[in-house]
Each structure stands twice: as C-alpha cells, then as structure tokens.
C-alpha cells in the first residue's frame with residue numbers, strides 16, 4: 234500500500250516526473266548511444282543503477298545502444314599474466330598476445346557483466362562485438378599501434394533488428410579485418426563510429442570526470458570544435474580525454490546531433506542528461522543554434 238504522507242520529497246519527485254513529459258516525448262524513438270568507460274564502471278550497485286536507467290530509457294521508447302570500454306580491467310589481467318602494455322595518444326599498443334587478453338576481457342567478462350545487469354533490472358540485452366554479423370570492419374589505425382583498428386565500415390542491420398525486437402545491444406569494441414584478423418578499437422572511437430553510422434540523436438560518453446575541464450579545473454559546459462582544438466594544442470586535454478574529444482568531433486561531423494562527456498559515476502547521470510532541464514557534463518555540437526535538452530520541437 235502506498236504511503237499517503239505528502240512530504241516535500243515525494244511532491245518534488247512527482248513534479249520531476251511530470252516535468253519530464255516534454256523530454257520523454259522528445260526522445261521517443263530516438264537512438265542514444267552510451268559509451269560506458271572502464272573508469273565509470275563502479276561497484277555492482279553502481280552497475281545495477283546504470284542498468285536500471287538504461288532499462289527505463291527502453292521502457293519509455295528510446296533505443297539505447299551501450300558501447301563499453303574496460304581499459305582498467307584489461308590492465309589488471311595483463312598485469313596478472315605479466316604482459317607489459319603501453320599507450321600512445323590514449324590508445325593501447327596491441328600485439329597478438331595483448332589482443333588475446335583484450336578480447337577475453339572485453340567480450341567475456343565486461344560485456345557479460347553489463348548484459349547481466351540489464352537482465353537483472355527486467356530488460357533484455359544482447360552482447361555482441363564488432364566481429365559479430367560483420368558489424369564492424371577495421372583497417373589498422375596506424376603502423377606503430379599494432380592491432381589497433383579504425384572502423385572503416387559499419388553495418389547497422391543487426392542493431393535495427395535488435396531495436397525492433399526490444400533488445401538493448403551491448404557492444405564490445407572489437408572489429409574484424411578483411412583477412413579475418415581481430416582488431417582492438419578504443420571504446421570511444423567505436424562508440425563514435427557506431428553513433429555516426431546510426432545518425433544517433435545523442436552520444437553520451439560516460440567517464441570518471443565531471444566533463445572536459447579547462448586549465449583551471451572547471452567543467453566547460455559547452456564546447457565548440459575550435460575550443461577543443463585549442464585546449465588539445467595547449468595540452469589541457471590530454472591522455473584518455475584525447476580519444477573522447479576526437480570522437481566527439483568525428484561523431485558530429487558524421488551526423489550525430491550532439492555529444493555529451495559526463496561523469497558516469499554520478500547517480501542517474503544518463504536520466505539527468507536526457508530527461509531533465511539540468512544537462513550534465515560537457516556538451517559538444519556543431520551548430521550552437523541546434524536544440525539541446527530542449528522542450529519538444
């Protein structure tokens with residue numbers, strides 16, 4: 234039986250739900266690609282909360298697509314196996330032995346953890362990697378990165394089949410080469426390429442900072458491509474933030490309406506971003522006059 238005490242918290246909750254209506258209407262049928270970085274994956278509790286938000290999105294008619302990372306989990310397994318690993322420009326130099334571990338951790342451990350968490354909240358998710366159903370084809374990203382791939386073609390047919398069946402795709406960032414090789418794709422790069430191929434309404438990059446920080450450590454709530462290039466030149470955007478901002482620029486150029494870099498550890502980060510007037514993190518879009526977190530068009 235429902236408690237009937239009308240205390241202030243419950244009234245505020247009801248108001249938030251009511252105020253969400255225009256956003257719910259706005260996002261019905263929208264495709265939202267969510268990149269869940271390894272650093273944003275917290276405890277089992279945090280994973281369950283993330284999964285609950287994704288299931289809620291699906292319930293209200295959004296088509297969420299989860300693309301995950303897992304860098305810290307790969308690091309841990311490589312250390313256990315005594316395999317050294319290093320990064321160039323935020324990407325892992327990947328030889329054959331490293332690739333074996335990357336595939337095992339991403340497709341095995343991390344992917345299934347997310348699929349299971351979504352199932353635990355009453356949703357239906359299917360785990361796949363870019364190697365399934367000829368989904369992501371890669372070419373080598375650069376000669377000094379080994380088996381790191383850059384997506385050259387994405388066949389979104391499998392994703393539309395899953396949308397139609399009400400199933401949430403959970404994607405490990407791996408791709409196939411023309412000769413059957415397996416490539417390691419940076420999770421942000423994979424998410425951006427998938428979002429562009431789907432012409433997604435939103436790409437949310439969930440990480441472990443409040444957003445893109447300026448030289449003083451303040452979140453830049455809205456960034457133009459020019460600002461990103463300047464902050465990168467100045468070294469303010471560095472390390473793992475480089476693939477994220479590069480991805481944002483490529484995704485926008487590829488037809489994604491807007492990209493948001495935000496803290497995935499914050500409770501209900503994705504719901505806050507999509508369904509309230511309080512956007513979170515750093516927003517990047519091509520045309521500043523384009524609508525963002527808007528009242529319904």
Ligand SMILES: Nc1ncnc2c1ncn2[C@@H]1O[C@H](COP(=O)(O)OP(=O)(O)O)[C@@H](O)[C@H]1O
Nearest residue numbers: 270271272440441442445446469470471473474
């Ligand atoms: N200007 C910046 N603003 C925010 N974070 C930055 C910036 N420059 C570098 N970073 C680093 O990028 C990290 C996020 O990238 P990464 O560790 O690869 O995350 P994930 O595992 O979520 O993909 C942050 O934790 C921070 O250390």
Ligand SMILES: CC(=O)N[C@@H](CCC(=O)OP(=O)(O)O)C(=O)O
Nearest residue numbers: 270271302303304324325419420
């Ligand atoms: C080429 C490359 O760097 N691949 C990444 C794939 C995982 C990833 O991107 O994980 P995060 O999102 O948690 O950083 C890696 O091997 O770590």
